[in-house]
Amino acid sequence: MTGPKVLVVDDDSAVRAVAGEMLKRSNYQVTSADSGQAALDILRDDHFDLILLDVGMPGMSGVEAYQQIRQSLPQQKILFMTGYAEDDITDLANPNTHxxxxxxxxxxxxxxxSAII
Known part of the structure; x- marks a missing residue:
């Protein structure tokens, strides 16, 4: 039996590696993307139980990626990982956005x- 699928989206390779390793140790299936656009490309062909999404990325920001994901996958569970002030994205929170x-x-x-999935 395979675990839930998680997409980790962060421009920082160290964050992707650490988050991915922590998830794998808990039996999650992990796919990584280094940008918002890369995440959108992956989501065209695959489904995930959860997307971990960094807010501050060069090019397409996490918020911009989030908005595009919401258009095509309104029920997708998303967890923003952010070092920025929470007030910047608090208004995006809903039952499927954390x-x-x-x-x-x-x-x-x-x-x-665990609480989200």
């Missing part, structure tokens, strides 16, 4: 994802 401030502990990361 916010995890960086830096975060392994316990908070795991607990938050």
């Amino acid at each position: 916010i995890l401030p960086k830096p975060f502990s392994l316990k908070l990361f795991n607990d938050t994802i």
Whole structure:
């Protein structure tokens, strides 16, 4: 049996690697993308139980990617990972959109994802 599928979207390769490793240890299937556009390309061909989305990325921001994802996948579960002030994205929160401030502990990361999925 395979675990839930998670797409990790962050321009920082270290964040993608660490988040991916933490998820794999909890038996999640992990796919990574280094930009909002790369995430949209992946989402054309695949479905995920959760998308972990960085807010501050060059090119297409996480918020811009979020808006495009919402157009085609309105029920998609999304968890913003952000080091920015939460007020910038608080108005995006809804039952399928959550916010995890960086830096975060392994316990908070795991607990938050478990609660969403």
